[in-house]
Amino acid sequence: QAASKGGFKHFMLKEIFEQPKVISDCLVGRIDKGKSEVKLPELNEFPTPERLHIVACGTSYNAGLWGQHLFESWAKIPVTVEIASEFRYRDVILNKNDLVLVISQSGETADTLACLRLVKSKGIPVVALTNVVGSSIAREANASIYTQAGPEISVASTKAMTSQMILLSLMALYFAKRQNNLDKDILKNALEGLSSLEPELNKVLPKLREKAQELALLYSGARSFFFLGRGVCYPLAEEGALKLKELSYIHAEGYAAGEMKHGPIALIDQDFPTFALAFNDSLFPKVKSNIEEVQARQGKVIALTHEKTSLTTVDNLWIIPEVWGVLNSFIALPALQLFSYEVADYLGKDVDQPRNLAKSVTVE
Ligand code: G6P
Numbered sequence: 001q002a003a004s005k006g007g008f009k010h011f012m013l014k015e016i017f018e019q020p021k022v023i024s025d026c027l028v029g030r031i032d033k034g035k036s037e038v039k040l041p042e043l044n045e046f047p048t049p050e051r052l053h054i055v056a057c058g059t060s061y062n063a064g065l066w067g068q069h070l071f072e073s074w075a076k077i078p079v080t081v082e083i084a085s086e087f088r089y090r091d092v093i094l095n096k097n098d099l100v101l102v103i104s105q106s107g108e109t110a111d112t113l114a115c116l117r118l119v120k121s122k123g124i125p126v127v128a129l130t131n132v133v134g135s136s137i138a139r140e141a142n143a144s145i146y147t148q149a150g151p152e153i154s155v156a157s158t159k160a161m162t163s164q165m166i167l168l169s170l171m172a173l174y175f176a177k178r179q180n181n182l183d184k185d186i187l188k189n190a191l192e193g194l195s196s197l198e199p200e201l202n203k204v205l206p207k208l209r210e211k212a213q214e215l216a217l218l219y220s221g222a223r224s225f226f227f228l229g230r231g232v233c234y235p236l237a238e239e240g241a242l243k244l245k246e247l248s249y250i251h252a253e254g255y256a257a258g259e260m261k262h263g264p265i266a267l268i269d270q271d272f273p274t275f276a277l278a279f280n281d282s283l284f285p286k287v288k289s290n291i292e293e294v295q296a297r298q299g300k301v302i303a304l305t306h307e308k309t310s311l312t313t314v315d316n317l318w319i320i321p322e323v324w325g326v327l328n329s330f331i332a333l334p335a336l337q338l339f340s341y342e343v344a345d346y347l348g349k350d351v352d353q354p355r356n357l358a359k360s361v362t363v364e
Contacts, residue, residue: 004153009345010341011153011352012154012156012337012341012351013341013351015153015159016158016205016334016337016341017205018159019158019159019201019330019334020197020198020199020201020202021198022159022163023166023194023198023201024198025148026147026148026149026166026167026170027194027195031170031191031195033191033195036177036184036187036188037177038170038171038174038191040145042127042145043127043174045143046099046127048075048178049099050078050095050097050098051077051097051098052071052080052099052100052101053080053081053087053094053101053119054068054081054100054103055081055082055087055100055101055102055112055116056081056084056102056104056109056112057084057085057104057111057112057361058157059105059157059160059239060109060112060157060160060161061081061083061103062161062235062242063103063164063165063168063235064081065234065235065238066165066168066329067079067081067164067165067169067171069232069326070173071168071171074172074173074175074176074190075175075179075182076176076179076181077175084102084109084111084112084114084115085111087115088111088115094124096124099126099127100115100116100119100125100127101126101171102115102129102137103128103129103130103164104128104135104137105130105131105132105147105152105157105164106130106131106359107128107130107132107135107136107137108132108135108137108360110361111364112137113137113140116137116140117140125142125143126141126142127141127142128140128141128143129144129145130144130146131149131160147160147163147166148163149162154352155246155353155354156243156246156247156340156354156357158334161239161333162330162333162334165329166330169190169194169326170194173187173190189324190324190325193323193325193327196323197323197327201330201334204321204331205334208335208338209338209342211318211335212335212338212339213342215318215339216339216342216346219273219302220248220347222250223250223271224250224251224252224253224271225241225244225251225252225253225273225275226241226253226260226264226268226273226274227240227241227244227252227254227255227274227275228254228255228256228260228274228275228276228277228287228291228294229256229276229277229287230257230286231281232279232326232329233277233278233279233283233287233332234254234256236277236332237256237257237275237277238254239336240252240254240340241253241254242254243336243337243340244339244340244343246340247341247344247354248344248349249354250343257286257287258286258290265293269297269298270298270299270300272299273299273302273315274294274300274302275304275336275339276294276303277304277332278303278304278309279309279328280305280306281325281328284309288309291303291311291314295313295314300315302314302315302316303318304320304332304335304336305317305318306320306322306328307322308322320335
């Protein structure tokens, strides 16, 4: 087993460090630089949907929430993102020009599979985004797009989410280009940015781990945590909170930063810290004022941010290198994963096999 962990203490850590390679594996054969085009022949047979419904569970659901931003802003396709266990029991309204995208690392999650079957029975096409060739979801979908994450052993999903986000980016670009809906500069920046992610992440991962270790020492005693973000950082905040509770059993909530004032901020005091995602983007001033609201209630703040925001007034600054636009998520996500990993390891938890959890939930 030690050998299969490749010298890492846990599978989770190994899988976090595999992410640069996973990114490049997911891009192989997908980008035609000359034509500034994305190649996703799996989608050629489907007309551009009037509405896209993304359905998933757990971490795959958070990836879907993240992807929604790209489909809307790049491809101009209206998107709903649904928790599979809710979607299957609602009277969901699906129209004949809609498309459903199910996301499942394992391809076996019972609720997601049930949604796929339900949607197909209504004559609406289903595309699967999955990591496992030959899985039930891959077999039953009208088409499957495979994430090239390789086997994920750790129960808590890490590299699978990164691989899903890469493919979601490619899908959004694919539909955008097909409809001529995308500014040329955005397409160029996105394609170049995706191609540069592997070396960038390889360089930064050891530094992210060091910082995560430092923060774990300071914050492992917390009993509760907020993770806040806006825009693409909101799904990342949800994922950061999910990872922390899964691994360390510390209560954590991911929140849309602007929603805090509608209740959750009542919980803040000096013992309830906040992990804020504050990218150097158009939403930064808003996130900054949300951070100040937390601080005004004596809440401690870790801020994951970029140098250019010039944010200084938090308890712990975590400055990460800045890449292009939404692709900053691919640096922030491993930072969140490593933070939870280090807290859980510091607390002596069973990182690869957290209590009460299963890798794949094949019963309802
Ligand atoms: C379980 C796993 C999670 C995973 C979720 C959905 O709860 O512990 O890590 O995100 O199932 O799994 P799927 O295979 O459908 O992506």
